[in-house]
Amino acid sequence: MIEACLEKIGKVWFGVVFSEQGLLYTTFSSDSKKVLNCLLSSIPFSTPFQVTSQPSTFAKTVIACLNNIYDGKDVETSFPLVTDHLPAYTRKVLNATSLIPVGYLATYGSISEAVGGGPRAVGNVMAKNPFVPIVPCHRVVKSDFTLGGYGLGLQVKRELLIREKRGYTSPREVKLYGGSLRIFPVEYSLIKLNQFT
DNA sequence: TGCAAACCATAAC
DNA sequence: GTTATGGTTTGCA
Numbered sequence: 490m491i492e493a494c495l496e497k498i499g500k501v502w503f504g505v506v507f508s509e510q511g512l513l514y515t516t517f518s519s520d521s522k523k524v525l526n527c528l529l530s531s532i533p534f535s536t537p538f539q540v541t542s543q544p545s546t547f548a549k550t551v552i553a554c555l556n557n558i559y560d561g562k563d564v565e566t567s568f569p570l571v572t573d574h575l576p577a578y579t580r581k582v583l584n585a586t587s588l589i590p591v592g593y594l595a596t597y598g599s600i601s602e603a604v605g606g607g608p609r610a611v612g613n614v615m616a617k618n619p620f621v622p623i624v625p626c627h628r629v630v631k632s633d634f635t636l637g638g639y640g641l642g643l644q645v646k647r648e649l650l651i652r653e654k655r656g657y658t659s660p661r662e663v664k665l666y667g668g669s670l671r672i673f674p675v676e677y678s679l680i681k682l683n684q685f686t
Numbered sequence: 687t688g689c690a691a692a693c694c695a696t697a698a699c
Numbered sequence: 700g701t702t703a704t705g706g707t708t709t710g711c712a
Binding site: 687688689690691692693694695696697698699 | 700701702703704705707708709710711712
C-alpha cells in the first residue's frame with residue numbers, strides 16, 4: 490500500500506509518499522494545496538493509496554530531515570529511494586546531483602559532462618525531480634552562475650542557497666561512478682544575486 | 687546584450 | 700516512429 494502524508498513545520502508544509510519499499514516522492518511548499526496536488530499527481534491513477542492524518546514514524550523521520558535541509562543544515566539522508574520506475578538516465582542525473590555537498594553548486598553543463606547527455610536533458614530531470622529537496626536540485630545553476638529555474642520558485646531556490654553558504658572559496662571535484670563532477674562554492678552564485686539588488 | 691541554432695532525454699500522440 | 704518541450708549552451712553580430 491502506498492501512503493501519502495502532509496505535515497506543517499513552522500510556515501512550511503512538507504509532503505511524502507512512500508511504500509514498504511521506501512520513499513517514492515517528497516516535496517514542500519508554503520501552500521498546502523500545492524503540496525497535496527504534487528503528492529497526488531505523483532501517484533499513478535490505478536494505484537491504491539491512502540492519505541494519513543497521523544504520520545507514521547517513518548514519515549516523521551523523513552519530514553524532520555526535509556525540514557533540516559530546508560533550514561540549510563548538513564544532514565545525512567540515507568532513506569531508501571524507490572527509483573525502479575524511473576528511466577536509467579534520470580537515475581544517473583539524480584544520483585550525481587545528490588553528491589553535491591552543502592555549500593557547493595554544480596551547473597547543468599557540469600553534470601551533463603559527468604553523466605553524459607546534454608545540459609538541457611539535465612534540466613529536464615531537475616524539473617521533474619521526485620525527491621525535493623533530498624536530491625538537491627536547488628544546487629544546480631546555469632553555466633554563468635545565475636540561478637536558472639526552480640519548480641518551487643526562484644525565491645525559494647535563492648533562500649535555500651543563502652542558508653547553505655559555508656564560506657568555501659575554490660572549486661572542487663567529487664568522484665562518481667565512471668568520472669568526476671566539478672562543483673563550485675555557492676558564493677559564485679550569491680555574488681551574482683547581489684548585482685540585481 | 688540579445689538572438690539563433692545546436693543539443694538531448696522524455697512524454698505524449 | 701514522430702513531435703513538442705524544456706530549470707541549457709555557445710557562438711556571433
